[in-house]
Amino acid sequence: MLCTLIGLSAATLTMFSFVPQIIRSLRTKSVKDVSPVTLFQFFAGVFLWIIYGILRRDPVIIIANAVTIITLSVLIFLYFKFDKGVK
Amino acid sequence: MLCTLIGLSAATLTMFSFVPQIIRSLRTKSVKDVSPVTLFQFFAGVFLWIIYGILRRDPVIIIANAVTIITLSVLIFLYFKFDKGVK
Numbered sequence: 001m002l003c004t005l006i007g008l009s010a011a012t013l014t015m016f017s018f019v020p021q022i023i024r025s026l027r028t029k030s031v032k033d034v035s036p037v038t039l040f041q042f043f044a045g046v047f048l049w050i051i052y053g054i055l056r057r058d059p060v061i062i063i064a065n066a067v068t069i070i071t072l073s074v075l076i077f078l079y080f081k082f083d084k085g086v087k
Numbered sequence: 088m089l090c091t092l093i094g095l096s097a098a099t100l101t102m103f104s105f106v107p108q109i110i111r112s113l114r115t116k117s118v119k120d121v122s123p124v125t126l127f128q129f130f131a132g133v134f135l136w137i138i139y140g141i142l143r144r145d146p147v148i149i150i151a152n153a154v155t156i157i158t159l160s161v162l163i164f165l166y167f168k169f170d171k172g173v174k
Contacts, residue, residue: 003139006135006138006139006142007135007143010133010134010136011132012132013128013132013135014132014133014136015132018125020122020124021125023122024120024125025122030120031120032115032117033112033117033119033121034120035107035108037107038104038105038107038108038111041101041103041104041107042101042104044100045099045100048096048097049094049101051093052090052097056090
C-alpha cells in the first residue's frame with residue numbers, strides 16, 4: 001500500500017516532468033539550449049522501460065512511462081518546430 | 088534473463104539521458120531555454136523512484152535512478168551556474 005503510494009507519487013512527478021519544459025518552449029519558441037540527443041536517448045529508454053514493465057507485470061512502471069513517452073513526443077515535436085524556425 | 092537485459096538497457100539509456108544536456112550546457116554556457124521546474128520536478132520524482140525500488144527490492148530501479156539523480160544534480164548545478172552568469 002505504502003509502496004504503491006510512493007510509486008504513484010514518483011510516477012506522477014516524473015511522467016509530467018516534461019510539461020514545464022513544454023510550456024517554456026511554447027512560450028519562448030526557442031529550444032536552442034535543449035539537447036536533442038537527451039530527448040531521443042530518453043525516448044528510447046522510456047520505450048524500453050515500458051517493455052520492462054510489461055514483462056515484470058508492474059502497472060506503475062507501464063503507466064508512468066506511457067505518459068512520459070507522450071509528453072516527450074510533444075516536446076520532440078516542439079523541438080523540431082522551433083529549431084527549424086531559428087534556421 | 089531477457090527481462091533483466093531489457094531493464095538494464097532501459098536503465099542505461101535513461102540514467103545517462105542528461106549527459107548530452109550537461110555537455111551542451113557546458114559547451115554553450117547557456118541554459119535559458121531549459122526549464123528549472125522540469126529539473127526540480129524530475130529530481131523529486133527520481134528520489135521517490137529510488138524509495139520505490141528499495142521497497143520493491145528491484146535493483147534495476149534503484150541503480151537506474153541513483154545514477155539519474157547524480158547526473159541530474161550536475162545539471163541543476165550547471166543551471167544555477169550559467170543562469171546566474173546571464174543576469
